[in-house]
Amino acid sequence: MSETSPVTHIPALGHNIPGCIGTPLPNTSAKIVNTETGEDLPPGPEGVGELCIQGPQVMKGYLNNASATANTIKGGWLHTGM
Numbered sequence: 001m002s003e004t005s006p007v008t009h010i011p012a013l014g015h016n017i018p019g020c021i022g023t024p025l026p027n028t029s030a031k032i033v034n035t036e037t038g039e040d041l042p043p044g045p046e047g048v049g050e051l052c053i054q055g056p057q058v059m060k061g062y063l064n065n066a067s068a069t070a071n072t073i074k075g076g077w078l079h080t081g082m
Contacts, residue, residue: 003059003078021051028055031077038074052077 001008008030011022024030032041032049041049058078061069072079 001080003072004053004055004057005059006057008053008055008057024053025055025057028053028057030054033079051080051082053080054078 007025008028009022009024011017011020030051030053032043033039033052034041034049054077058073061073
């Protein structure tokens with residue numbers, strides 16, 4: 001994502017787990033939220049939802065587009081749409 005330049009997560013060397021994006025980088029937080037309610041979901045297979053990220057690599061907003069920024073960054077969390 002260009003909104004999180006350059007990277008947010010990295011897999012442990014030699015521990016590539018299918019379906020896992022890895023561990024958040026230092027000073028980076030991540031959570032999964034329910035796409036309908038916005039509530040935080042627990043880790044694990046039942047936690048299918050949208051990935052949200054906070055960290056120093058997250059953009060401040062879209063240039064001259066406050067509406068798009070408000071739809072993407074909510075409560076300080078970047079909503080990836082994924």
